[in-house]
Amino acid sequence: MINTFEEREVEVERRFVRKEKDIREDIAWAKINSDVLRSLERPRMLFWVIFLGSLALFMFGVSCEIYQYETGLGVANLDNPQVWGLYIATFIFWIGMSHSGTLLSAILHLMHADWRKPIYRFAEAMTTFSLMTAGLFVMVHLGRVWQFYYVVAYPNERWTWPNFQSPLVWDATAIFTYLTSSMIFLYIGMIPDLAICRDNATGFRKRFYTFLSLGWMGTDRQWANFRVTYLTVACFLIPLAVSVHSIVATDFAVSQQPGWHITSFPPYFVAGALYSGCAAIITLFIVLRYVFRFEEYMTMPILEKTAKLTFAISMVWTYLNLVEYSATWYGDDMYAKQALIYRATGDYAVFWWSMNFLGSVVPFTLAFKKLRNHIPTMLVVSILLNVGMWLERWMIVSPTFANGIYPWTMDHDQWPAWVQWGMVAGSFGWFNMLFMLFCKIFPSVSMYEVKEMVYHRSLHTKAHGEPSVNHELAAEGGTAS
Amino acid sequence: MSITNLLNNWSFYRNKRPYRGQYDLNRQYGEYKWAMAVDLDICTGCNACTTACYAENNLPVVGKHRFEHGQVMHWIRIERYWDEKMGEFPEQGTSFLPMMCQQCEAAPCETVCPVAATSHTNDGLNSQNYHRCIGSRYCSANCPFKVRYFNWWNYPSTAWPAPLEDQLNPDVTVRTKGVMEKCTFCVQRLSEAKSRARTEYRLVRDGEVLPACAQACPTGAISFGNIVDPESKIAKMWKNQQVDLYKDMQEKDNTVRGYRILEDLRPFPSVMYMERVRDAEA
Numbered sequence: 001m002i003n004t005f006e007e008r009e010v011e012v013e014r015r016f017v018r019k020e021k022d023i024r025e026d027i028a029w030a031k032i033n034s035d036v037l038r039s040l041e042r043p044r045m046l047f048w049v050i051f052l053g054s055l056a057l058f059m060f061g062v063s064c065e066i067y068q069y070e071t072g073l074g075v076a077n078l079d080n081p082q083v084w085g086l087y088i089a090t091f092i093f094w095i096g097m098s099h100s101g102t103l104l105s106a107i108l109h110l111m112h113a114d115w116r117k118p119i120y121r122f123a124e125a126m127t128t129f130s131l132m133t134a135g136l137f138v139m140v141h142l143g144r145v146w147q148f149y150y151v152v153a154y155p156n157e158r159w160t161w162p163n164f165q166s167p168l169v170w171d172a173t174a175i176f177t178y179l180t181s182s183m184i185f186l187y188i189g190m191i192p193d194l195a196i197c198r199d200n201a202t203g204f205r206k207r208f209y210t211f212l213s214l215g216w217m218g219t220d221r222q223w224a225n226f227r228v229t230y231l232t233v234a235c236f237l238i239p240l241a242v243s244v245h246s247i248v249a250t251d252f253a254v255s256q257q258p259g260w261h262i263t264s265f266p267p268y269f270v271a272g273a274l275y276s277g278c279a280a281i282i283t284l285f286i287v288l289r290y291v292f293r294f295e296e297y298m299t300m301p302i303l304e305k306t307a308k309l310t311f312a313i314s315m316v317w318t319y320l321n322l323v324e325y326s327a328t329w330y331g332d333d334m335y336a337k338q339a340l341i342y343r344a345t346g347d348y349a350v351f352w353w354s355m356n357f358l359g360s361v362v363p364f365t366l367a368f369k370k371l372r373n374h375i376p377t378m379l380v381v382s383i384l385l386n387v388g389m390w391l392e393r394w395m396i397v398s399p400t401f402a403n404g405i406y407p408w409t410m411d412h413d414q415w416p417a418w419v420q421w422g423m424v425a426g427s428f429g430w431f432n433m434l435f436m437l438f439c440k441i442f443p444s445v446s447m448y449e450v451k452e453m454v455y456h457r458s459l460h461t462k463a464h465g466e467p468s469v470n471h472e473l474a475a476e477g478g479t480a481s
Numbered sequence: 482m483s484i485t486n487l488l489n490n491w492s493f494y495r496n497k498r499p500y501r502g503q504y505d506l507n508r509q510y511g512e513y514k515w516a517m518a519v520d521l522d523i524c525t526g527c528n529a530c531t532t533a534c535y536a537e538n539n540l541p542v543v544g545k546h547r548f549e550h551g552q553v554m555h556w557i558r559i560e561r562y563w564d565e566k567m568g569e570f571p572e573q574g575t576s577f578l579p580m581m582c583q584q585c586e587a588a589p590c591e592t593v594c595p596v597a598a599t600s601h602t603n604d605g606l607n608s609q610n611y612h613r614c615i616g617s618r619y620c621s622a623n624c625p626f627k628v629r630y631f632n633w634w635n636y637p638s639t640a641w642p643a644p645l646e647d648q649l650n651p652d653v654t655v656r657t658k659g660v661m662e663k664c665t666f667c668v669q670r671l672s673e674a675k676s677r678a679r680t681e682y683r684l685v686r687d688g689e690v691l692p693a694c695a696q697a698c699p700t701g702a703i704s705f706g707n708i709v710d711p712e713s714k715i716a717k718m719w720k721n722q723q724v725d726l727y728k729d730m731q732e733k734d735n736t737v738r739g740y741r742i743l744e745d746l747r748p749f750p751s752v753m754y755m756e757r758v759r760d761a762e763a
Contacts, residue, residue: 072658073616074633079551081627083618143616143631143659150596150615159486160613161597168595168619255623256589256746401622405743408560408580409627411551 022115022301025458029451032297036193036443036450037200039292047291047436054432061426064419065140073143077417081409082401086420087141089394090427093276094134095175095248096269096389100277101127102182102241105189106234114456115305117449118297122288122439123281124186129434130280131179133427138172140423167251174244181240185233191216191226192448245273252396258335259343259400264327268320275317275359276389278310282382284435286375288444297445300373307372314363314385321360335405342403343395347412352395358388499586499749501727504605504709512684513675514605514751515666516708516726517695518718519579521757522738523702526559526577533697534581537667539653541640552633556664557581557694576757579703581694582607582628582664583742583750586726590620590629598661604671605751609663616659625743629663632656666705667692687713708751724753 068075078085101123108116139145151162151172162169195216198209216222246266253265262268285306289298328340343352362384371377403410438444504511534540534557543553557579564574584607591599591607598613599620621629635658641649649655652669656662674690687706695703706715708726722739724731729747731740738756 072632072634074547074550074552077550078631078633080553080621080630081551083621083631141617143618143661144614145659147615150613161487163592163594163597165592166595166597166619167593168617172595251619255593255619256625257623404627405625405746406627408578414551 020301021299021457022305023118023297023299023450023453023457025454025461027296027450027454029454032447032450032454033196033200035294035296036445036447037197039294039444040197040440040442043440044291044293046287047440050287050291050432051436054429054436057425057429058433059426059429061423061429064422064426068140068419068423069145073141075417076419077415078420079411079414081404081411082398082414084141084397084401085414086394086398086416086424087137089397090390090424091134091137091141092248092269092393092396093390094130094137094427094431095245096273096276096393097130097280098127098134098178098182098277099241099245099270099273100281101125101130102237103274103277104281105185106237106241109231109234110238114453115302117453118294118299118445119281119285119302119306120449121186121189121446122284122435122444123277124182124189125435125438125442125444126277126280126284127182128179128186129431129438131175131182132434133431135175135179136427136430137423138175167247167254170247171251174240174247178237178240178244181233181237185230185237187212188226188230188233189446190442192218193443193446196447197443242270245269256405257400258333258339258403258405259328259396261333261336262324262327264320264323268317268324271313271317271320272389272392275310275313276386278306278313279382279385279389282306282310282378283386286379286382288439292439292444294445297450303375303378304369304372307366307378310382310385311363311366314359314366318360318363321356339400339403343399346399346403348395348399348402351391352399355388355391355395358384359392362388499727503727511603511605512709513603513671513707514709514726515584515671516605516706516715516719517581517584517666517692517752518704518715518722518739518755519752520702520704520755521576521578522755523700524577524579524698524757525700525702526561526575527699528559529697529699530557530579530694530703531555531559533693534664536648537650537653537693538665539649539655541636543634543636543640547634554630554632554636554662556628556630556662558628578754579694580626580628581752582666583626583748583752584664584666586749586751587747589623589625589746589748593619593623595619606666606668606671607663608668609661609665611654611656611660611662614660616661618661620661625746625748629661632658632660632662634658684710687715719753722753722755726751 076085076087101120104116104123105120108120139148142148151169153162191213194209194213195218198206198213201209246269249265249269252260253262255261282303285298285303288294325340328336331337343349362381365371365377365381371381398414402412402414504514534555535542538556540554540556547553558581560578560580562576562578584605586605588599588601588607591601595617596613596615598610598615600608600610602608616631618631621627621631637655637657650669652673670690670692674685678685678689685707687710691705695705704715704718706713708716708719710716719726719739722737723733724739724741726749729744729749731744733739738758739753740756741750741753744750
């Protein structure tokens with residue numbers, strides 16, 4: 001029972017003013033170093049399970065590709081109207097996955113949202129590796145992959161250029177630029193941490209980190225240059241991220257096919273990209289937190305903030321999705337309307353409806369604080385969201401082929417062969433394998449920025465006085481001391 | 482490869498929508514514009530055109546299994562459309578429609594090819610460069626007629642067992658796996674006729690050259706020729722049917738039968754079809 005005015009005030013303050021903190025303010029810097037460096041040494045057993053499982057999946061995907069390379073694309077059970085299938089769908093999925101890394105590391109950096117600091121490093125790594133995975137699909141789906149370099153404008157004796165009108169050329173350019181810039185961004189942001197690794201490593205690891213840390217000594221001049229460089233690359237990366245997925249959207253929007261020829265595709269694709277990327281960040285957050293024992297850095301409030309972000313983006317995506325449907329429904333394009341009806345009622349209806357359910361209804365679980373703080377729920381929900389987003393990409397690509405403009409070529413029997421599914425599974429293996437290797441070799445929590453975060457917050461506490469409510473007690477449900 | 486070359490010839494790399502006078506005899510380019518007319522009233526659906534095309538253009542026979550999987554390579558196909566079932570004969574009222582590459586003037590496939598493997602020739606043909614093609618299949622994805630065929634398998638290794646390779650047409654490339662192909666209006670015959678005509682300081686005469694399908698058609702449903710020449714049979718047919726190459730919507734009266742397929746998408750096809758005349762009472 002709350003009786004007195006003071007008690008009520010304390011209660012109100014406990015519930016509404018004093019939130020749980022993103023990170024403890026009294027973590028010693030040496031402890032941050034040792035905790036993060038420990039992740040480079042002995043992770044939990046689950047790490048090896050994930051790594052070896054991913055490696056096996058990847059090897060399966062490689063064998064599928066070898067088979068397809070030797071035999072021809074017919075083994076993927078692609079046919080005349082259905083020329084792209086899962087390859088391009090999964091390609092868009094991986095490109096989309098890459099966007100949230102940039103959102104966390106660059107956009108939130110510019111907005112001074114410092115809660116991103118413990119988690120942006122692995123998100124940025126996710127960007128790089130998912131772009132690498134997406135690049136694989138471009139290769140895999142080509143009929144003559146050994147001549148993929150024709151797309152690049154390289155000097156040659158025949159004076160031939162790629163066709164600059166083609167969105168695929170824009171794609172190749174944009175993705176390559178985005179990949180190199182995000183790798184540079186990831187690397188630059190890691191230099192001070194690599195120096196910490198260097199100082200603590202021995203043997204060949206010492207030589208490795210010494211080479212990578214580029215003689216970082218932590219001088220003022222180095223820090224000043226570092227800040228400027230980091231900010232510049234961050235500013236460069238943001239428009240790139242938006243343009244890359246817009247360009248992937250033009251692959252479809254520029255074409256004439258029903259269900260693709262839609263003006264709202266670029267923002268729709270960007271929203272979908274951020275959406276699936278944020279969901280993937282939640283999944284990897286939970287996995288890393290457990291595998292590398294990062295409970296003190298990847299805290300529940302940060303997970304909750306990421307979940308809120310995901311929820312907001314999911315609503316943007318839902319809105320744009322409904323815009324697409326209604327624009328098609330009330331529009332004048334007979335073929336597009338027919339394609340929309342086919343998606344909802346035809347052979348892909350199960351996938352289409354589950355895509356809408358997973359993409360627009362399931363995220364409402366993120367609206368509840370209790371569920372946001374429940375790790376198993378969040379793990380399942382984030383995976384479900386990504387399944388929904390993968391289905392979305394598939395539902396963009398395949399039904400349009402199955403129900404095109406010309407009635408004679410409508411083909412409703414096509415089902416991807418095991419080679420396609422194998423390569424989709426292999427891509428997940430490849431991504432997880434690279435990601436896990438990265439986390440084992442490089443510090444996946446940014447040490448110097450976590451220190452900054454702790455330092456700033458403790459300064460803030462000093463300046464504004466001690467909070468009247470002890471946050472640890474408050475978290476346990478206690479009252480003022 | 483130089484920037485100057487690219488900039489100087491930029492207009493040739495661009496695919497513009499066709500404009501009137503594009504194929505003008507007084508211009509340096511555009512002495513020929515190959516076009517076709519298919520009379521659906523005469524077509525009996527006998528598939529002779531398809532067979533001739535297989536023989537002329539080295540098309541592989543893929544077999545029943547792959548045919549069912551949609552991996553067939555027929556550059557010209559006979560589409561069958563059925564009337565709604567009437568009375569006791571369920572197969573009453575078949576309509577046939579030979580469908581080949583429409584050689585669109587503003588071809589959707591050309592703009593999207595990343596390596597410019599498919600582009601427009603001065604003769605108004607939609608050419609396909611097998612050596613340049615990397616098999617991204619974007620052209621097929623964007624083709625509204627779906628008349629582009631992809632080599633899903635390595636057909637040369639299986640389609641012509643030992644003595645059969647002798648029947649291959651030496652004028653036509655045998656395509657390997659991973660390459661897109663499509664009807665070329667028998668471009669090997671056209672270029673042969675053109676070079677023969679050039680040695681005699683003249684243009685190709687009307688009827689001098691025919692694609693294999695038009696040559697093989699027993700009823701003469703497929704007509705072919707140079708539409709730039711106003712005296713040619715094909716130009717007269719297009720004119721009589723009031724179909725204009727440069728229009729995306731024809732203003733014609735109901736007495737003529739000519740039309741082009743999917744004109745509202747504005748690909749400006751070079752193939753005109755003539756409707757089948759049906760007696761509603763029959």
